Amino acid sequence: MSDKEKKSESIDKVQLVYARVLEMVSHVGMAFLAIGYLVYVLQLLPLSVPIDAIAGNWHLKASEMQQKLHTPAGWSIISSPAALFKGDVVSYLSIYYLAMATVVCLVFASVTFYREKNYLYTTIAVLQVVVLLVAASGVIH
C-alpha cells in the first residue's frame, strides 16, 4: 500500500467519525430546537421573562434590554435547578446545545487523530476545542 493510499484511508476514518457524530448531534439539535421553541411560545412551562416583555423591547440594544428586563445571558440562565423548568430557558438551552455541537464532533475527531498517531492534527483539533470552550465559558466577554 502506497503512502498516499494509507493517508487517504486515515483521512477517511477521521472524516467518517466526524460525520457520524455530526449527523447524530445535529439531528438531536434540530429536534431539541423545535421542541424547545414550542414549549416556549406555547408557554407549556412558566417563563422567566414574559414574551410580551421581550417583544416590547426587542428594538433596544442587547445590553439595554438586558438591563431593563434582566434577561438571562450565558450560563446564568441555569442559576438554579428550578430554572430548568422555565419555557424560555429550555429554548435557550436548545440553542446552546447547537452551539456546542461542533465541540462534540471535534472531541471525537481529536481522539481519532490521536489513535491514528497524527499528533499534528490532534494538537490542532484540541486547540480548536479549547478555543470553543473558552468562548463558551464566558471568560472573554
Added chain:
Amino acid sequence: MNSAARKILVSCAAASGVLAFLFISPNIGYAIQPHVAEPTAWWVWMILLFAFSFILGIFSVLAGVGGGVLFVPIVSGFFPFHLDFIRGAGLLVALSGALSAGAPLMRKGLADLKLGLPMALVGSISSIAGALAGLAMPANVVQLLLGVAIMFIAALMMKSRAYGTPDLKKPDALSQMLQISGIYYEESTKSDVSWQIHRTPLGLFLFMIIGFIGGMFGMGAGWANVPVFNMLMGVPLKVAVATSGLVLSINGAAAAWVYIFKGAVVPLIAVPAIGGIMLGSKIGAKLLTKVNTRSVRLVVIIMLVVAGLRSFLKGLGI
C-alpha cells in the same frame, strides 16, 4: 411557457416583492433608533420572520450563497428587531445550515477536515474578536460598515468566476507540512479527482480576516471562504464549498458564544429564523436542478445591492 421558465418567473416575482417591500415600506424596520412602540402582535412578526427566512433559504441555495449573508442585511432592513439580535440570529442561521449539511459532505470526502481545521482555528479566534468589536461599536457604525460589506459581496459575486478544478502544479511547503491534499469522486466524470493546494500562508491570513468580518456582522462567510479556497488556494470548487461549511460551523459557534453572553441571542427571534432558512434551503436544493440558477443569482445580487445600499443609508441616518 415551460416549467423552468415559470419557476424563474415565480422566483423573480418573489424577489421583486421583497424589493418592493424594502422600498415601499421604508419605515417598517428600524433596527437603529426605533422610537415607536411596536403595535403588531409578536406572533405576527414571528410568522413573518419564518416566512421571510423560508424564502431567503430558497434563494440562498439557488444563488449558491449561505443564508446568513442574506439574512442579516435584509432582515435588519425591515424587521423591528435591533441589529444585535439579528446578528446573533444570523450567526446561528449560518451555523445550523452548515451543521445540517455537513455529514453527507464529509462522508463523500468533499468537506475536508485537514483543509478546514487550520483555517477554522485562526478564523474562530478572529471571529470572537470580530464579535466583541461588532457588539462594542455603535449600531449605526455597524450598519454603515455592513452596507459597505454587502455591496462588496455583491460586486464579488458579479465578478468572480470559480474554477471547477484548478490546475495546480506544485503545493507549497506549509500545505505539505499540514498534510493538506485529497481525493474525491467526481460523479459527472465518474473518476477520482486528486487535489492539493498552494498559497497556504496567505490563505490562513485571509481566513483570519474573514473570521473577523463574519463575527462582526453575524454573517456566514461562505461568500468569502469559497473564493479564497478555490481561486486563491487552488481547491476544487466542490471541495471548497463543502469545506467552507465546516469552517463556518466552527467560526459561527465561536462567535455565537460572544453574542449569547452579551444577551444578543433571543430564542424568540433566532429559532423561527433558523427553522425558516433550513426548510427553505431544503426546498431550494430540490429546485436547484429545475431552475435557471444564473437568473436567481442575478436576482440575489440585486437584492444584496438594495439591502447593502439601504443599510449604508441607515448607517448615515438617511
